[in-house]
Amino acid sequence: MSRKISHSLVSGRAGAGKGGQGLKIEWGSTEPGRLQWMDVDENSLESVWYGERGVFAQTATATNPNRISYITIASTGNATDFGDMVHDKQGGNGCAGNGRGIIFGGGYPSVDVIQYLTIANTGNASDFGDMLGNNYGGGALSDGLRGVHGGGDGVDTTQDVIEYITIASTGNSTDFGNLLTVAGSGLGGFCDGSRGCFAGRVGTGYETTDYGIQYITVATTGNATDFGDLTVYRYSLAAVENGTRGVIGAGRSGGYVNTMDYVTIASTGNATDFGDATIAVKGRGSAANRTRGVFAGGVDGANYNVMDYITIANTGNATDFGDLLEVASTLAGMAGD
Numbered sequence: 001m002s003r004k005i006s007h008s009l010v011s012g013r014a015g016a017g018k019g020g021q022g023l024k025i026e027w028g029s030t031e032p033g034r035l036q037w038m039d040v041d042e043n044s045l046e047s048v049w050y051g052e053r054g055v056f057a058q059t060a061t062a063t064n065p066n067r068i069s070y071i072t073i074a075s076t077g078n079a080t081d082f083g084d085m086v087h088d089k090q091g092g093n094g095c096a097g098n099g100r101g102i103i104f105g106g107g108y109p110s111v112d113v114i115q116y117l118t119i120a121n122t123g124n125a126s127d128f129g130d131m132l133g134n135n136y137g138g139g140a141l142s143d144g145l146r147g148v149h150g151g152g153d154g155v156d157t158t159q160d161v162i163e164y165i166t167i168a169s170t171g172n173s174t175d176f177g178n179l180l181t182v183a184g185s186g187l188g189g190f191c192d193g194s195r196g197c198f199a200g201r202v203g204t205g206y207e208t209t210d211y212g213i214q215y216i217t218v219a220t221t222g223n224a225t226d227f228g229d230l231t232v233y234r235y236s237l238a239a240v241e242n243g244t245r246g247v248i249g250a251g252r253s254g255g256y257v258n259t260m261d262y263v264t265i266a267s268t269g270n271a272t273d274f275g276d277a278t279i280a281v282k283g284r285g286s287a288a289n290r291t292r293g294v295f296a297g298g299v300d301g302a303n304y305n306v307m308d309y310i311t312i313a314n315t316g317n318a319t320d321f322g323d324l325l326e327v328a329s330t331l332a333g334m335a336g337d
Helices: none
Strands: 021-027 035-041 053-057 067-072 080-084 093-097 100-106 111-118 126-135 139-142 146-150 161-166 174-178 188-191 195-201 211-217 225-228 238-241 245-253 255-264 272-276 285-288 292-296 304-311 319-328 332-336
Touching: 053 093, 053 285, 053 292, 067 319, 093 146, 100 126, 100 139, 100 146, 100 332, 126 161, 139 195, 146 188, 188 238, 188 245, 195 245, 238 285, 238 292, 245 292, 292 319
Parallel strands: 093 139, 093 332, 139 188, 285 332
Antiparallel strands: 021 035, 053 067, 053 332, 067 080, 093 100, 100 111, 111 126, 139 146, 146 161, 161 174, 188 195, 195 211, 211 225, 238 245, 245 255, 255 272, 285 292, 292 304, 304 319
C-alpha cells in the first residue's frame, strides 16, 4: 500500500514548518521493525533542554546530605523533595535533554561520577557513567541531545578539558576539546540549541583579564572560541537561557555580587547589564522553562535557601520565588518535562 506524502524534510529533520503538522518516522508498535510515518506536532520534533519542572541537586544538611528537590517554574512557591543523589557531593554541574537530567561530578573531594534522573518522575538518581577525571565546579550545558561539561577542579589542578555525553544513553564521557585556558570555580553554561557558552573565570589567577565568555558548537567537537566579556568579572556563576538570550547571574569578584548580565547567544560580543538578583552570592543553581529563569541557593560565607526568578526576555531585577528545603550552595540545576 502506498501513501501520498505532502510534507518534506526540512533542515535535516522531518517537519512541516511553522504552526503545522510534521512527519516523523518511528518503529511500528504493532509490527516491530517496520518503519511508519506518523503525524506529529511540530514541537515534538525538537530536542529540548528546558521544561516546566526545575530540579536542583545539592549537598544540604547532615540529615539530608544528598538532597534533590524540584519546583514548577511557571508558578512561584517552595521546593518539594524529589529524591536522593547517588553521591552526596556538592559542586556538581547540571544540564538536561528531552526530560532526562544530568549531574556531572562534584566534591569535596572531587569525584568522576555522572548521575542521571528522569525529571518528570520523582525518585533517586542513577549512575550514568564516569567523567574523564575527577571534577568539581566546572560548567555544563546541553542542546537537548548532547550534554557538555567544561573546566572545573580535578584532584590536584584546575582543568581546561571539555567533555561530552549523549544524554539519552548511559556511558562514560568523551573528549570534546579544550577551553581557552584552564577554568575552575564554577562556570555558567548555557545554549541556544546550537551554540553553547561558558561564562566566568578562566585561568588560575584572579586578575580581571582572566574573566570572560567563550563558546563552542555543541554538535561538533573542538576547542572553545572567545565570545566577549562579562559586565563584572566574576566566578562561581549560574546561567539560564530562552533559546536566544543567555542570562548570567550573581557570583564572586573579590566580594560577592548580585549582578546579572546577558548576551545574545548567536552573536559574539560583550555582555549587557540585565538587573540585580535579590541576594549577592556565589554558587547558585539555575533552571529555566524558556520564558522564566530561576536561580536557587548560594553562599556569601553562609548558605541560603533563597530562590528568585526573572523573565528572560525582559531586563530587570529578580523577584522572590520561594525557598529551598534547606540552605544550600553550589547546586546542579536543570529543567525538563
